[in-house]
Amino acid sequence: MMFDVPKILDIIKTRNAKTVGFQFPEGLKRQGPALAKEVEEKSGALVIVSGDPCYGACDIDEGLLGIVDVLFHFGHSRMMDDERIVFMEYYHDVDVERAVINALPLLGRKVGVTTTVQHIHKLDEIARTLKNADREPIIANGDSRVVYPGQVLGCNFSAVPEGVDSILFVGTGNFHPVGMRLARKLPVVAADPFTGEARLVDVEKMMRQRYAVMAKAMDAKKWGIIVGMKPGQRRMELAKRIKGLAGDAVLISIREITPDRLQSFKVDAFVSTACPRIAIDDAGMFPAPVLTPIEFEMLKGKRKWEDMAFDEIKGD
Amino acid sequence: MMFDVPKILDIIKTRNAKTVGFQFPEGLKRQGPALAKEVEEKSGALVIVSGDPCYGACDIDEGLLGIVDVLFHFGHSRMMDDERIVFMEYYHDVDVERAVINALPLLGRKVGVTTTVQHIHKLDEIARTLKNADREPIIANGDSRVVYPGQVLGCNFSAVPEGVDSILFVGTGNFHPVGMRLARKLPVVAADPFTGEARLVDVEKMMRQRYAVMAKAMDAKKWGIIVGMKPGQRRMELAKRIKGLAGDAVLISIREITPDRLQSFKVDAFVSTACPRIAIDDAGMFPAPVLTPIEFEMLKGKRKWEDMAFDEIKGD
Numbered sequence: 001m002m003f004d005v006p007k008i009l010d011i012i013k014t015r016n017a018k019t020v021g022f023q024f025p026e027g028l029k030r031q032g033p034a035l036a037k038e039v040e041e042k043s044g045a046l047v048i049v050s051g052d053p054c055y056g057a058c059d060i061d062e063g064l065l066g067i068v069d070v071l072f073h074f075g076h077s078r079m080m081d082d083e084r085i086v087f088m089e090y091y092h093d094v095d096v097e098r099a100v101i102n103a104l105p106l107l108g109r110k111v112g113v114t115t116t117v118q119h120i121h122k123l124d125e126i127a128r129t130l131k132n133a134d135r136e137p138i139i140a141n142g143d144s145r146v147v148y149p150g151q152v153l154g155c156n157f158s159a160v161p162e163g164v165d166s167i168l169f170v171g172t173g174n175f176h177p178v179g180m181r182l183a184r185k186l187p188v189v190a191a192d193p194f195t196g197e198a199r200l201v202d203v204e205k206m207m208r209q210r211y212a213v214m215a216k217a218m219d220a221k222k223w224g225i226i227v228g229m230k231p232g233q234r235r236m237e238l239a240k241r242i243k244g245l246a247g248d249a250v251l252i253s254i255r256e257i258t259p260d261r262l263q264s265f266k267v268d269a270f271v272s273t274a275c276p277r278i279a280i281d282d283a284g285m286f287p288a289p290v291l292t293p294i295e296f297e298m299l300k301g302k303r304k305w306e307d308m309a310f311d312e313i314k315g316d
Numbered sequence: 317m318m319f320d321v322p323k324i325l326d327i328i329k330t331r332n333a334k335t336v337g338f339q340f341p342e343g344l345k346r347q348g349p350a351l352a353k354e355v356e357e358k359s360g361a362l363v364i365v366s367g368d369p370c371y372g373a374c375d376i377d378e379g380l381l382g383i384v385d386v387l388f389h390f391g392h393s394r395m396m397d398d399e400r401i402v403f404m405e406y407y408h409d410v411d412v413e414r415a416v417i418n419a420l421p422l423l424g425r426k427v428g429v430t431t432t433v434q435h436i437h438k439l440d441e442i443a444r445t446l447k448n449a450d451r452e453p454i455i456a457n458g459d460s461r462v463v464y465p466g467q468v469l470g471c472n473f474s475a476v477p478e479g480v481d482s483i484l485f486v487g488t489g490n491f492h493p494v495g496m497r498l499a500r501k502l503p504v505v506a507a508d509p510f511t512g513e514a515r516l517v518d519v520e521k522m523m524r525q526r527y528a529v530m531a532k533a534m535d536a537k538k539w540g541i542i543v544g545m546k547p548g549q550r551r552m553e554l555a556k557r558i559k560g561l562a563g564d565a566v567l568i569s570i571r572e573i574t575p576d577r578l579q580s581f582k583v584d585a586f587v588s589t590a591c592p593r594i595a596i597d598d599a600g601m602f603p604a605p606v607l608t609p610i611e612f613e614m615l616k617g618k619r620k621w622e623d624m625a626f627d628e629i630k631g632d
Contacts, residue, residue, distance in 0.1 A: 047566070049569070053577070253383075262367070264342065
């Protein structure tokens with residue numbers, strides 16, 4: 001079974017919940033209706049599935065939360081403490097060993113080990129594989145925004161250990177490893193369990209793109225400072241501080257930051273204080289330059305150009 | 317001045333508001349930053365402009381509302397009573413007389429007069445023009461969802477009078493007059509003040525499209541019942557009733573109903589209990605048939621096919 005139905009039923013029963021919300025990340029959403037049907041039949045509760053996009057534990061559907069007795073948020077680990085929200089993690093059974101073995105030639109001796117929540121149950125196995133190859137795996141605790149030692153988010157690399165030669169990231173995609181490479185200035189090896197491949201992460205291309213976006217924003221007079229309205233992305237104090245540095249600037253609150261929503265505003269450039277990923281992943285689609293707060297500080301001379309870093313949302 | 321700045325400043329001062337939200341419909345949004353700047357300079361309050369889409373008074377940005385002392389919602393008349401929301405209507409100065417004169421040959425003697433809030437201040441002038449042409453204008457009160465006599469919304473035609481020969485709609489677009497034509501089975505004449513043109517409203521094409529959508533949904537086994545999450549569109553009881561009629565059905569909550577959000581769900585057809593306009597205006601773009609609750613009832617034999625009507629959201 002992919003979802004822990006007995007646990008869901010138990011929580012519904014214990015809380016005597018009559019109306020229940022389900023929220024899935026995009027990759028699990030198609031399974032929503034079948035799970036809703038099964039839980040409705042077995043519990044008698046009414047299930048409402050969120051149809052709005054969901055990209056992380058930061059991205060709680062507050063509208064749905066407001067009309068249900070309990071909201072089950074699938075696929076991500078706990079980020080905020082709200083007893084109405086139950087975070088239901090989702091683990092992949094995919095084998096990690098081959099990818100880790102393929103990473104070995106690229107790693108130093110002292111290896112910081114990181115992964116995302118769907119492979120977090122394989123952390124011991126990853127460490128064992130490294131030890132068997134005469135490496136010293138180091139797994140560190142992150143801040144309050146993450147749950148597990150070794151766990152990273154696209155916006156939080158607090159669990160990357162200090163004092164290592166290199167960092168191993170077990171997972172998919174380029175965003176996490178690139179962020180760690182910039183955050184720690186250490187070699188990062190990305191090992192993808194799904195393909196079995198491992199590679200040394202290169203940040204050159206991404207850096208060039210970011211400097212190009214910053215160059216375009218150089219002469220901006222009017223700024224739009226975006227406040228993300230998703231609960232775990234709402235950095236109001238940061239947005240106010242950036243607005244103060246920007247001069248002619250307007251605060252703009254947005255839930256889903258899309259090109260057409262930015263198009264509605266006649267400003268020369270934007271700074272996004274929402275999910276750090278948005279400015280970077282969607283850069284090519286936006287009608288005007290969208291900077292991270294760190295890039296904006298560099299542009300305004302408040303930060304040295306060699307101190308380029310990834311924007312992170314820190315916990316406590 | 318297009319916006320009533322003194323009134324805005326007065327409300328901010330009276331309420332001692334420190335943080336203020338602005339929400340604009342799409343057509344006014346580009347003016348947001350300049351108005352925000354002026355109000356910030358004159359009041360000392362911090363202004364946050366909503367960057368999320370806004371299509372009516374039903375469409376309150378609840379996220380923004382939650383972090384400001386007062387939310388100014390521009391361009392629409394009051395729909396809900398919430399002292400934190402100030403509805404700032406927006407009137408067009410465009411002349412209406414020429415369009416009404418052009419409508420005369422198409423109208424009967426007893427004419428129900430309707431318009432939208434941006435021309436509502438011209439209602440007396442419209443009535444006078446009709447009287448001068450020997451017509452009897454009838455202006456009726458609507459239910460609690462509208463504010464002014466003669467005012468219609470895309471989802472509410474309660475201010476269309478009974479006992480008239482024909483209906484005059486002064487305004488733009490096809491949606492309101494088509495809705496009235498279906499709601500009242502009377503000739504509707506649409507007079508557009510911006511072009512000066514008047515025309516008898518034809519519902520044939522739209523009806524054909526709707527029956528085609530219903531035909532496609534005929535064999536649907538799995539249904540997605542959409543609950544709109546915008547405050548004035550949330551019809552939970554209706555959604556539950558439709559779900560009960562649908563058999564194999566899942567409730568899906570959505571804020572912005574877009575083709576890609578529906579694409580995430582593997583169901584055969586949808587029923588939208590949100591804004592009635594969505595099923596109809598965006599029909600061609602959706603990945604599966606999207607019916608209004610009324611169309612769904614027809615399909616399920618709960619309503620006669622000759623009783624086709626527009627879905628309305630009624631007030632008290």
